[in-house]
Amino acid sequence: MPNPRLTGLGSGLFCTVVMFLLGCLDALLFGASMTTYGVLFLPVCVLTALWVREGDLLTAPVVLPIAFTLGLFPVADGKAGVLARLVGVFTGLATQAGWLYSGTLVAWVVVLVRRVSWVRGRRRT
Template sequence: MPNPRLTGLGAGLFGSALMCALGCLDLLLFGASLTVYGVLFLPACLLTALWVRDADLLSVPVVAPIAFSVGLLPLAGGDGIGARLMGLVTALATQVGWLYGGTLLAALTVLARGLRRVAARRRNPARRQPTPRRDPS
């Protein structure tokens, strides 16, 4: 299993691209089923939360709803910008349970990773030693 370390921006791009691809796939295979899209959103949130760097953990719960919205663009039906925007708002309103669930899953994964990181620091205090400062003169 690959173990990439995404930055905050990389996590946003990865999540958005993945959800857009999954939205297009859902449109082609399942006829724009929003339930299928919501179910696919959960593992996408989990992957994004697992692959982000430790320094950028707090960006994942912010990125998840943005990725959900970007992925809904292919599924929001309508002719013209106004109708597509209305379809997007309607899909966001009706699928808010999946949105909250995926964001909560990402936040809990980030919390678990952060707690594991703190516990590792407590077990190995040698890693926390400050680096000596140089005199500017």
Template sequence: MPLYRALRRMPNPRLTGLGSGLFAVAVMFLFACLLRLLFGGSIVAYGVLFLPVSALTALWVRPADLVSAPVAVPIAFAAGVLPISEGTGGFGGQFMGLLTALALHAGWLYGGTLVAGVIVTVRKVKLMARRRQQRQWQQQQRRGQVRPPGHPPQRRVPAS
């Protein structure tokens, strides 16, 4: 139960599609810079940190922009891996280092995208079920089948 209470106390922001993408890019870039300073740029640690960022991005995007989370997460991985991608020389060397890092550690990229995709899918299914229940409730109210709370049901007196 303590874990449940801790999760309930966590913030529950609702970011737009652009906001969730910017959040993921900024956090991953900061993580990469910290990893480069502290550990010399461990891409495995970067990948491990990418998974919870993917989950938070998918949890914090607002319902209208659910599709954007699985799209923004791989972009954030690629943008954040720049500081630790061990490229040499000028632009060409940095670009080759980026492509090499993305190719060699695609598992983390796929894993984070899968995490975001599963969370977004579950949220969408729950949202659709809630909307269906609300629609059914409204239809029952229009037909008079559901009484407002506090009103007892009417009794039918049999005709004799």
């Protein structure tokens, strides 16, 4: 399994691009299913928290809600212009808050476990 180490900015770009592409794929294949989008968000959270480097660990849970929001644009239910799309994004954020909170919580747990093990490893040396 690859073991990349992303910077804080790199992890933000990674999860934002992946969530936007998954949103486009969800809209294309599954008819913009919000549940599918939420389920696809969870592995992105775990990968982002695992692949960020130790010095930037605390940035991973911060960029995930931003990536979730930007990835909602292709899935949002706005058919008549920009304002309708924004209303669809805000509606998606309100109705899919459980997926957003779950993914962010999973990322926080992974980050905290990695941070504790990193600090313990530094104390030993």
